[in-house]
Amino acid sequence: MAITSIKNLKEFSTSNDRFEGAHLLCPGCAHSMIVRELMNCTDDNLVIGSNTGCLEVSTAVYPYTSWDTSWIHIGFENAATAVTGAEAMHKARKRKGTLKDPDAPVKFVAFGGDGSTFDIGFQWLSGAMERGHDFTYICLDNENYANTGGQRSSATPIGATTSTAQAGTHSYGKKEKKKDIVSIMAAHGAPYVAQLAPNKWKSMAKGFQKALETEGPCFINTVSACTTEWKFDPKDTIHITDLATDSLMFPIYEIIDGHELNILYRPKNVLKVEDYLGAQGRYRHLFKPENKHVIEQIQSDIDKNWEMLQRREEARI
Amino acid sequence: MAKEFELNEVEVWDGNYAASQALRQAQIDVVAAYPITPSTPIVEGYGAYVANGYVDGEFVMVESEHAAMSGCVGAAAAGGRVATATSSQGFALMTEVLYQASGMRLPIVLTVVNRALASPLNVRGDHSDMYLGRDSGWIQIDAFNAQEAYDLPLCAFRIGEHLDVRLPVMVHQDGFTTSHKAQNVYPLKDDVAYKFVGDYVPVDEMLDFTRPVTHGAQTEEDWHYEHKAKQHKAIMDSKTVIDEVFEDFKKLTGREYKRVETYMMEDAEVALVLLGSSVETAVLAAKQLREEEGIKVGVVAPRCFRPFPYDLVREALDVPTLKAVCCLDKSSPGGAMGALFNEVSAAAYTTSSRPMITNYIYGLGGRDFAMDEAKRIMKEQKAHADAGHITTNIQQFSGLRGPKLGFYETRRS
Numbered sequence: 001m002a003i004t005s006i007k008n009l010k011e012f013s014t015s016n017d018r019f020e021g022a023h024l025l026c027p028g029c030a031h032s033m034i035v036r037e038l039m040n041c042t043d044d045n046l047v048i049g050s051n052t053g054c055l056e057v058s059t060a061v062y063p064y065t066s067w068d069t070s071w072i073h074i075g076f077e078n079a080a081t082a083v084t085g086a087e088a089m090h091k092a093r094k095r096k097g098t099l100k101d102p103d104a105p106v107k108f109v110a111f112g113g114d115g116s117t118f119d120i121g122f123q124w125l126s127g128a129m130e131r132g133h134d135f136t137y138i139c140l141d142n143e144n145y146a147n148t149g150g151q152r153s154s155a156t157p158i159g160a161t162t163s164t165a166q167a168g169t170h171s172y173g174k175k176e177k178k179k180d181i182v183s184i185m186a187a188h189g190a191p192y193v194a195q196l197a198p199n200k201w202k203s204m205a206k207g208f209q210k211a212l213e214t215e216g217p218c219f220i221n222t223v224s225a226c227t228t229e230w231k232f233d234p235k236d237t238i239h240i241t242d243l244a245t246d247s248l249m250f251p252i253y254e255i256i257d258g259h260e261l262n263i264l265y266r267p268k269n270v271l272k273v274e275d276y277l278g279a280q281g282r283y284r285h286l287f288k289p290e291n292k293h294v295i296e297q298i299q300s301d302i303d304k305n306w307e308m309l310q311r312r313e314e315a316r317i
Numbered sequence: 318m319a320k321e322f323e324l325n326e327v328e329v330w331d332g333n334y335a336a337s338q339a340l341r342q343a344q345i346d347v348v349a350a351y352p353i354t355p356s357t358p359i360v361e362g363y364g365a366y367v368a369n370g371y372v373d374g375e376f377v378m379v380e381s382e383h384a385a386m387s388g389c390v391g392a393a394a395a396g397g398r399v400a401t402a403t404s405s406q407g408f409a410l411m412t413e414v415l416y417q418a419s420g421m422r423l424p425i426v427l428t429v430v431n432r433a434l435a436s437p438l439n440v441r442g443d444h445s446d447m448y449l450g451r452d453s454g455w456i457q458i459d460a461f462n463a464q465e466a467y468d469l470p471l472c473a474f475r476i477g478e479h480l481d482v483r484l485p486v487m488v489h490q491d492g493f494t495t496s497h498k499a500q501n502v503y504p505l506k507d508d509v510a511y512k513f514v515g516d517y518v519p520v521d522e523m524l525d526f527t528r529p530v531t532h533g534a535q536t537e538e539d540w541h542y543e544h545k546a547k548q549h550k551a552i553m554d555s556k557t558v559i560d561e562v563f564e565d566f567k568k569l570t571g572r573e574y575k576r577v578e579t580y581m582m583e584d585a586e587v588a589l590v591l592l593g594s595s596v597e598t599a600v601l602a603a604k605q606l607r608e609e610e611g612i613k614v615g616v617v618a619p620r621c622f623r624p625f626p627y628d629l630v631r632e633a634l635d636v637p638t639l640k641a642v643c644c645l646d647k648s649s650p651g652g653a654m655g656a657l658f659n660e661v662s663a664a665a666y667t668t669s670s671r672p673m674i675t676n677y678i679y680g681l682g683g684r685d686f687a688m689d690e691a692k693r694i695m696k697e698q699k700a701h702a703d704a705g706h707i708t709t710n711i712q713q714f715s716g717l718r719g720p721k722l723g724f725y726e727t728r729r730s
Contacts, residue, residue, distance in 0.1 A: 045526040047395070047523050047524070049391065056535070057535055060531050060533070060534040060535060061534065061535050061536070061537075062534040062535065062536045062540050062544075063540070065531040065534065067529065067531055068529055069526075069529050070523035070524070070526070070529055070530060071523075071529070071530070071531045071532065072390075072391060072394050072523060072531075072532040072533050073532070073533035073534070073535075074387055074390050074391070074414060074417050074421075074533055075387070075413055075414065075417060077383075078383070078384065078387035078414070081349075081379065081384045081387035081388045081391060082387055082388070082390060082391030082394075083391060084377070084388065084391065085347060085349055085377065085387065085388035085389060085390065085391025085392035085393075085395070086391045086392060086394065086395035086523055086524075088347045088349070088375040088377050088388070088392055089346055089347050089375070089391075089392040089393075089395035089396065089397045089399075089524070090395060090524055091375055092346040092347055092373070092374045092375045092397060093346060093395075093396070093397055093524065095373060096346070096373055096374075098346075098397070098517075098519075099524055100524070100525050100527070101525075101526065101527075104526050106524070106526070123380060123381065123384075124380075124383075124384055124387065126380070127379055127380030127381070127384055130380070131377065131378075131379070
C-alpha cells in the first residue's frame, strides 16, 4: 500500500503531482483542489474515469490533457461503469498473465459532478456499487449543473435560485430538498461512504486514503464550492466552505459497512445558517421578509439532521 | 487456464448457442452484458461456460444495455478482448455508447440478434436495430444462418482488432429465425479457433502505467471534423482486412465468405437484394422459378452492411442481361425509401446497364416471408423487365393486410 504521509499542506499539495495546473476550470473552483488531494494521497497507479461535466471538459480538450495518469471519459452518466469495466479487465489480465507489470499497484477512481451522480448517472453508480467492484467514486458536489450554466439538480438545496428553478415574484427558488446521496450509497452496503470537504483537508485526505485502502466499492461526496453559480468572489472558496461545514449545512462524516457512523468534524462554534446563505448570491432573495420561512426551514432541517447524525454515531448501529 | 470444451465434428446448435460458443473460443477478457430477448441465450450460454470453468475472463452482469456497452468501452480501453450481445430496445439503449466506442477506436465485438423496435412492442425479428446502427461507425457483418452465426464472430475479432482497423464490429443474425432455429453447425476445435482469432494486442492501454493515456477527450470545431474523417477512412479501408480475414477463414475451414454474396447473377434478368435469413428463402425461390418458369432470377446479399460494399454490389449488378432489381428492407423506413434501396441504387447508378430498382418493405415485427411471396416479387420484377419500365409504385409493402400501400412513381417509360 503506497499511501503518502500527510505533513503539511504545502508539501502535501505538491507531493505527487499527476494533475497539471494548466486546465480550464474557473479560478476559485474547488474541483481541482479535491482532485489534487485524491491524487496526492497515494503513490499507487491510478485509473481515473470522469463523467461529462466541469472537470471533464476542463481537463481533456484535445490535443491537451491535464492527466498524468490513465484517464477515461465516455459520457455523462457512465464513469462508474467505465472504471469498473477497467477494473474487471485488470482482474482478468492479472489472472491470465497479460499485464505488462502484474505487480504494479493500481487504484480505480471515478469522478462525477452532482448532476451525473445524483441524477443522470445514478443508475450506473448504483449498479457499479451493487456489483462490488474494487473502486472509489467521488462526487464533486457543487449543487447544480454548473457545466451547462447553472440549472437545478437533485443536489440543489431548497431555496437556492438556479436558471431552471428561479427565484422571482412568485418563487423563492428550488422548492425541493436535496437528495440524501450519502445515505442512499450507505444503503447499498458499501464498505466505506463519507461526506468530506476540501477546507478540512486532513480529514479529506484520510477519508480518500481509507476509501482507496478499502476493498470494494466506496463512495465519497465532496463539497465543491462553485464561485460561478453560488456567486461569491473566487478568492473566497475555502472561506465559503468553512461556512458550509461550520454551519453544519455540510456535516463531515463517514459511514462504515453501511451502518457505523463517525462524525469527522465538530465545529467549536456552530454558525447560524444565515452566515452561510448570506455569503452567496444564490440565496440573496431568501433575506426578503416574505422568504424568511425558507431560511427557518433550512435551519430546522440542519438541526434535525445534526441530531440524527449524532444519535446514529452514539447508537453504533 | 480455461477447460477445453469437447465438441463433435458436427453439432446441432441454434444461432444463439453458436454465437456463444464462438465468444467462448475467442477467450474474451471481459464480457459486460445485459440480457434481452431474443439474444438472452448468448449471455446465458456464456454464463454457463463461466460457471463451469470454460472461461478465464471476467463476466460482468450490469444493470442495463447502456451500462453493458459502457463497461465494454472501459474494459477495452484497459487493453483486452471484449464482447457482448444485445437486441432491439437494448441496442437502442446502448446507441449513445456505440458511437463513443467507435469514436474511441475500441475493437469490441457485439453480437446482435436482430429484433423489431417498439412501438408497438414486439420481440420478433426484423432489421430495425441493425439499421439503427448504420451510422454508428461500427463494422456490421450479417450472418444468414447458425453456421455463419458461429463463423463470423471469430472473423469479427480478427477484423476489428487488426491494427489497421481498430474499430468495433457487430455480427448480426435474425431473431428467432436464426437465433432459435437449431441447425447442423461445424465448429472448430478450441485451440484451432483461438489460433485463428489470435492473441489480443493492446493499443494505448490504461493498464500500462509507464505511458499514461487519456481516452475520450473532447474536441470542438478545431479537431472533431478531422477525427471523424479519419474514423470514416478507417472503416472504408477496412474492406481489405475483411477480405483477407475471410480468405484466411476459407483456407482454415473451406467455408467462403464475401462482403457481398451473389447467387445466379451471371445471366440474371431480374434480381433481389436482401439481408439476413431471408436470403436463403430468396435463393431457393429463385432456383425454383428458374426451373418452373424459366425466369432468370439472381440474388445479391450484402454480407457486410457497413462498410457498405458499393464496389462489389456494383460489380454484382453490372450484368448486361440485368433489367430489374428489387431491394427488400426489413425495417420501417420512417418517411423514406428503405436503406438498402438507397445504398444499392447509389451503387447501381454508375453501372453501364443501370437496371430499374424498386423497393419492398417486408417482414416487419417477424411477419413471415415465404417462398410464394418471394416468387411473386420476382415475377413482378420480370413484368417490369418485360414492360421496360417500373409498372408499380417504386416502394411497396409485402405481405401487408388491408389496403395495398405504394409510394413514389418512375418517370421512365
